[in-house]
Amino acid sequence: MAQSKVTSAEVARLAGVSQSAVSRVFTPGASASPKTVEKVKAAAQQLGYRPNVLARAMVSGKSRIIGLVVAYLENQFYPVALELLSNALQSRGYHILIFTAPNSIDGIDSVMQDLMDYQVDGIVAASVSMSSDLAARAKQAGIPVVLFNRGQDGEGLSNVTSANRDGAERATDFLIAGGHDRIAHIAGWQGSSTGRDRQAGFEAALRKHGMAPHAIVDGHYSRDVASAATRELLGQSNRPDALFVGNDHMAFAVMDTLRELGLTPGRDISVVGYDDVPMAAWGSYNLTTWRQPVNRMVDATVDTLLDQIEAGAHMPRSLEIPGELILRGSARIPEGWTS
């Protein structure tokens, strides 16, 4: 309702110039005389004119919209990443169109179609797997895709993750150095690359020391599953003395459950997580965990995506961001441990 949209033609009329002149004044890098610029700006100001981004997108072929596919926001890692991503993109003149993805592969397929219908300039897929068919489709449509916090399954997409295998291995080294010898792993979802890589790191560390896993169970990145697994493990006569958990989100559930069982993490049993979400530093958890540097991961994602969009970079990049162990109170600290 109301008087609604002002167009460049109206501004042109008021300023006494052609419509193209108005367009040039609002196009960075286009040439216009100071006099024209002045007249146009004044008229635009008076009318409250702003260029229609959609019309611009149509002719330029650049929408300045980045599609974001995100699965579940319950794990604090994702809202944090989302906020950083949105800010980074916003400062570069892009905006995020959000698509919440069902967890099935079919679901994600239809979501991707939706996404492309909006003529997005690029896609960030956070923590979702993508069929190679879909990857091919995006490539064919010329839309850059970068997988965030997920490896690709063979296809030629870019992706950024932390060094999951290395991080898990070093976190496990820490537990071993702490003198634990019944170390169990509540693993990340084995249907995801992160879940598998972290488990591989866990196993490698143990193997290196000639040890065997006390137990490994798939926690599906779910609080409930992790909680049940904890109960199960602690219900056995041969209890683990340390738990390496596939992500912080599950580790919180594990700690809650241990306390229900009357155990104090850090004293009776050691718990180490993965991610270092803000909540890990909160007093009630004070979780020792492997930091996955979300800010650096987001920066790498944005750089990779924009290189492909703006500089036409073609080679898919696979980036692994290093992390570090954050020492807190949920796990015994080995004598003389440094970094």
Next chain:
Amino acid sequence: MAQSKVTSAEVARLAGVSQSAVSRVFTPGASASPKTVEKVKAAAQQLGYRPNVLARAMVSGKSRIIGLVVAYLENQFYPVALELLSNALQSRGYHILIFTAPNSIDGIDSVMQDLMDYQVDGIVAASVSMSSDLAARAKQAGIPVVLFNRGQDGEGLSNVTSANRDGAERATDFLIAGGHDRIAHIAGWQGSSTGRDRQAGFEAALRKHGMAPHAIVDGHYSRDVASAATRELLGQSNRPDALFVGNDHMAFAVMDTLRELGLTPGRDISVVGYDDVPMAAWGSYNLTTWRQPVNRMVDATVDTLLDQIEAGAHMPRSLEIPGELILRGSARIPEGWTS
């Protein structure tokens, strides 16, 4: 870069019909003979054609994009709301374009301009205040706005909140019934309607019982501020015996701090929050809190917005969703307390 976009003209050529015919087949409610539909669908399928949403938006004037302005995602209430909102909108054929807002009023102004440049069909502003100037601008541009979890300051925008004043009053009643007589309030940010309304409810309950607040301090919806306030309150000789906290996010910080001080919430001191975010149910907090029903708030937001967009509803609606007290372990439960 690949063969890229297929247009309706190409489909028309292959199908042996006019371009308008193709358009009609893809426009719900437009008329086309079964034969045409069949030919067009086959051709579209073969070419991998899908209508360009942006082009459609240009001519129809409907972008099917909803702008979402969101301030900070650290408080779990917002990611939860975001996910629900995205799903609800997605199922109705809309998508969310995200704008993260600076906290200043100026910042939010420029963000809103950005938003309108994208020709969004509607705007949801979550937990941000809006200048009445801005509200007027949106109205003039014919873009419906609904404020989520924030009251409007006089202007004619729609908004949905929980019944903040009532909820706070009843939460405080509960504390009074529990026999507490030194009840302090760590208030939500007094620059926000929610913060003020909840404080008003707190004061009303006390007044009703002829009591005075033990103390009221503005926690700014910040963990750090709430934590410092807790230390301050507990450092005095005349300590509060109960704390009503302006939202769960701060209440978690308050509980962490109380424990650092050697106090056990629910036993040594009662704590009640506001929101009932998922984390409130987690074992480490087990927070007694007033539930702000986020799903109903989101539904109301979507209904209000789409009524204005699609049905042309003009009257601004101000909706207050009722809530309920969720009894957990962080506050003493009065003898014989029901509901």
Next chain:
DNA sequence: CTGAAAGCGCTTACAG
């Protein structure tokens, strides 16, 4: 530097 014109990919009256 500037204007007239073509065109981005659609939808939607308008005739038939």
Next chain:
DNA sequence: CTGAAAGCGCTTACAG
């Protein structure tokens, strides 16, 4: 039901 045509609001060669 169908096609030719106009038009959504811009950008971008093309001449001048």
